[in-house]
Amino acid sequence: MSVRIKKNDRVRVISGKDKGKEGKILRRIPARDMVVVEGVNMVSRHMRPSQKNPQAGIHKQEAPIYAAKVMLVCPQCGAATRVGSSFLESGKKVRVCKKCNEIIDRA
Known part of the structure; x- marks a missing residue:
């Protein structure tokens, strides 16, 4: 998985039983191409x-889902979007929203 989504990104689920839900990425599992999203794919x-x-008892917690089932929500335009990459004048590589062409991560 390329670095199109990172920890603490806001994402929207695009398929499966939780389609349409939004949440924050709690952790990534790059070896299995999976992510854990806050409030999505809850298991007992x-x-x-x-x-x-x-x-003791029955506790609800998030289980991993495939990274291909989520799309990044652009902080500027608020739409679920694909992620591109671009280089700044300083030579730093940044992620870019494909819908509004705004830089996603300013660091």
């Missing part, structure tokens, strides 16, 4: 009590 985990988690 049966937890037993431990030092770290004293309250």
Whole structure:
């Protein structure tokens, strides 16, 4: 997976049971081409009590989904968009929104 989406990016799910939902990327799993998105693909985990988690029971948590099922939401135009890349005058490579041609990550 190229660096088209990063941690803390806002993304929209484009297919599957959670189609249309938006959330923040909590973590990426590049080896499996998957991402974990906040509030998307919730699964139930049966937890037993431990030092770290004293309250046992059924807990909901996010499971990974394929990165191809999400699109970046442009911070400027607010649309789900494809991501291009461009170089600044300083030679730094940046991500660019394909719809409004604005720079996505200013660092």
